[in-house]
Amino acid sequence: MYNQLFSYISRYSESPLTVEDETLIKSALKPAKLKKKELFLEQGNICQYTGFIIKGAMRQYSIDSAGNEHIIQLALENWWMVDRESYLMKTPSVYNIDAWEDTELLILEADDLQRLLEIPTIKEMFWKMNQSSFIASQKRLNNSIALPAMERYEQLLKSYPDFVQRFPQHIIASYLGISKETLSRVRSKLFQK
Amino acid sequence: MYNQLFSYISRYSESPLTVEDETLIKSALKPAKLKKKELFLEQGNICQYTGFIIKGAMRQYSIDSAGNEHIIQLALENWWMVDRESYLMKTPSVYNIDAWEDTELLILEADDLQRLLEIPTIKEMFWKMNQSSFIASQKRLNNSIALPAMERYEQLLKSYPDFVQRFPQHIIASYLGISKETLSRVRSKLFQK
DNA sequence: AGAAAACGATGACATTTGTCAATAAAGAAC
DNA sequence: GTTCTTTATTGACAAATGTCATCGTTTTCT
Structure with a gap:
């Protein structure tokens, strides 16, 4: 399961990961599972995790005053899922995130992300990922x-x-x-x- | 004019710029002017510069098959203006960028940006700017x-x-x-x- | 100053898209 | 295997938005 993430990282970064890097990554990203329809983030809460999808499908959406869902992001295997604003600023989110299929993830807390960004390869990967997202x-x-x-x-x-x-x-x-x-x-x- | 950029950077980054940093920045970002309606980037060309707006107003837009303009970005003083996809991948842009008012800019070529990113303060600023943009x-x-x-x-x-x-x-x-x-x-x- | 262009408001009408309701098929749950 | 839920389609109608044309005003240009 971590190999999938390592292979993803290597596709986004020039320099390879050392064994120590991989150990650090394994200690920072923890496996988690979501059942279909289970919430990963609920509107009004602070987004605690960035999720890397190993297997499954997720959606991020807002709910308007009439109760309608508006999907702002869909994600499948090898996508990151997070409400970045809430995660970074630690502010309540206006979005919900849930699993559309039973989903396996690797999840990462904001503090652990900061540690990981010390690794240049990881930094480069997130840098490029940010660019592509935008x-x-x-x-x-x-x-x-x-x-x-x-x-x-x-x-x-x-x-x-x-x-x-x-x-x-x-x-x-x-x-x-x-x-x-x-x-x-x-x-x-x-x-x- | 550079002071405006330095002050912008200091608002986005914790660590202050050294005198050497400032010298490097001055050598990388060059002053430029655009008359109202003058193109900064034309559809089909590769975006050569990132512009930092000192004074003025700009717009980025696509033109559809019926000839209608669709504005995807507006920018005023202290905003960065660039088609990131074209600038980074060196691919022809689908967008136009022009000045809506007479505009003064500091412009930065992609190679020079890479040099500037060696400065941690600058890297941090662009990192945060990318996050906010997204x-x-x-x-x-x-x-x-x-x-x-x-x-x-x-x-x-x-x-x-x-x-x-x-x-x-x-x-x-x-x-x-x-x-x-x-x-x-x-x-x-x-x-x- | 005078001419030309750009801007903004408004009416009449067309088009796109949304809403509501009914129906049928496919899939999930027990 | 049968029931319940979800999904997708379709018709009739409503609402939102677009298009075209006109007009008056303001701004820009020389």
């Missing part, structure tokens, strides 16, 4: 303000085909910012072409 | 998929009141992902309350 978020934002529903869905099919396999349509719809009925209609138009 | 982008994304036009505008008024002072309504509308007419109507409803 770039991905900005792309999604651009799609959201610039494209109609159908094209947003087509972009998603291209960028994250796995999502469509692993999450039901109403989750995908919420991720795209449209209603499940609209997504259903978009799909029927798309496939009759 | 958090801000995710918030805006959440607003975009979760809130109707009027509430998005109210959020903007709270979060970035300066934008409304410095940019005309059609720019703000594009930033929010709505038409200028809709924004005009939203405003008249809002103020008659």
Whole structure:
């Protein structure tokens, strides 16, 4: 299970991990399990952990005044899941995070993260991960303000085909910012072409 | 003009800059000026510089197939402006960046950035800046998929009141992902309350 | 100062998307 | 294996937002 993380790190960083590095990482990241629908973070609480998904599927979402869920992030194997604002600033989160499938994780507390960042390889990995997260978020934002529903869905099919396999349509719809009925209609138009 | 940048850095970082640090920074960031409407980055080109705005106002936007501009970022004094994806990966950008007011900048090439990142204070500043950028982008994304036009505008008024002072309504509308007419109507409803 | 361009408001209408309700199929739970 | 829940589709209608055109005002340019 740690090998999966090590291999992830090596893909993001030039320099290899030493044996001591690996020991430190193992002491900082602890295995955890979530049942389907189990909460990893509840709205109003402070996000205590960053999770690295070994196996499973998770979602991060807000709930509006009408009680509707709005999915701001979906994540599968080899993704990090955390509400960064809450985790870093130690402020109550406005988001929920839960498991969509039974999920195995490695979890990391904020203090332990600080220790790990002493390792240059780890620092480099998180640096690049931050960059990619921001770039991905900005792309999604651009799609959201610039494209109609159908094209947003087509972009998603291209960028994250796995999502469509692993999450039901109403989750995908919420991720795209449209209603499940609209997504259903978009799909029927798309496939009759 | 460099003092403004130094003061910005000191607000983002614990440790102070040494005189040698300041010399290195001065050699890496070069002054530049843009006239209103002048392009800083043109769609299809590789983004060569990161700009730190000393004075002025800039926008980053995409242009869709119908020729409409979609603003993905606005920036004023003490903001960084760059298409990070293009700058880091050296790939052609899908965005334009231009000046909305006559603007003074300090510009930084990618190679020089790498040199600057050797300075821990600078590294820390960019680290935090990356975090904030991501958090801000995710918030805006959440607003975009979760809130109707009027509430998005109210959020903007709270979060970035300066934008409304410095940019005309059609720019703000594009930033929010709505038409200028809709924004005009939203405003008249809002103020008659 | 005068002309041109940019800006903002508004009406009429079109389009997109959302909401609600009904239905059927697929999957999960016991 | 049967019941309950979840998922997906579809129709009818409502609401939000976009488009196009017009007008008056302000700003910019020379």
